[in-house]
Structure formats: C-alpha cells, structure tokens
Amino acid sequence: MVGVKPGTWASWLPMAEWWYNTTHHSAMGMSPYQALYCSVPPSINYRQLRSHDSAVSALLRERTSTQQLLKKNLVKAQERMKWQHSVNLRKNHKLSARYYVPYVVTEREGFVAYTLALPDDAKIHNVFHVSQLKKKLGDFKVVQTSLPSTDDSGIIQPRPIAILDIMLIK
Structure with a gap:
C-alpha cells in the first residue's frame, strides 16, 4: 500500500489490521478475532452500502477498491513468506x-x-x-x-x- 498510495497509506492501517485479525490463520485453525471473542467476525461489505450523499458514495467506492487492493497485497505477502527459504x-x-x-x-x-x-x-x-x-x-x-x-x-x-x-x- 505504501507504493500504490504513498500519500494515504497510514489512513488504511486500521482496515489492514481488521483484515489480518479476521482472516483464518492455519497455526490457530481460526482467525485471531474468533480466538479472542469466541465468535465469527462480522463481515463488512461496502458494496452493499448506499448513500444519497455523493461524498459518502465516493468514500464508499474508494474504500471498496482499497479494501480489495489491501487483501490482494496481504495475500501476496503471505504467499511470498510461505515459500522463502534460507541457505x-x-x-x-x-x-x-x-x-x-x-x-x-x-x-x-x-x-x-x-x-x-x-x-x-x-x-x-x-x-x-x-x-x-x-x-x-x-x-x-x-x-x-x-x-x-x-x-x-x-x-x-x-x-x-x-x-x-x-x-x-x-
């Protein structure tokens, strides 16, 4: 996210943290959210949210695209770390x-x-x-x-x- 959106990456840290804490971890067999609260984390789908205010609609569209980008980048980083070996x-x-x-x-x-x-x-x-x-x-x-x-x-x-x-x- 730093390379893709260098000016606004810090504002998306809470969303990256939410994604990480609500994603299934193979070591625990569940997400950190589920381990802490003993329940499945609620899902937030910004695509289904609608607003009559154009500024709010634009923010929701931007949040949806950034959420998809965050997921893609974090999954790619996880996959890269899985296959890294030392000599x-x-x-x-x-x-x-x-x-x-x-x-x-x-x-x-x-x-x-x-x-x-x-x-x-x-x-x-x-x-x-x-x-x-x-x-x-x-x-x-x-x-x-x-x-x-x-x-x-x-x-x-x-x-x-x-x-x-x-x-x-x-």
Missing part, C-alpha cells in the same frame, strides 16, 4: 557456510538492504540485509564456491565430500 543448514548451524561466492550488487533497496545478482537456479530471495553481506577484499579470501544444492522444494541436500572410514557394529 543456512538448520541442523548444525555452527558448521554451515557463513558466506558464499562473491555476487554482484545490482541495486540498493532503501538504507539497509541490497539486491544481488544470484544464479537463476537459486531458490532464495535476492534481497539481503546489510548484516548478511560482507565486502570482498582482495583475491586471497577463501569462500565456498557455490550455493548448497537443494531439492525441488528448496530444502538443502547436504552431500559428504568423502567417506573416511566405515564401522560395523553388531
């Missing part, structure tokens, strides 16, 4: 690579984030916070040569470099 191994976080091949910074996003030119097969978002990046200095720094391999769903598939010994216990 760090969660099983043994201390041993996972901290930095990978130096990638080219293509764009600055605000004050604290940068867009990187990642390979096409990378299954992660290409915008990183500045705390996750490290400036490449010289040619003598040793870094991992590629991103870790992943399966079709984006889960990292670690592969051993070599088997050093085998032990059989009966």
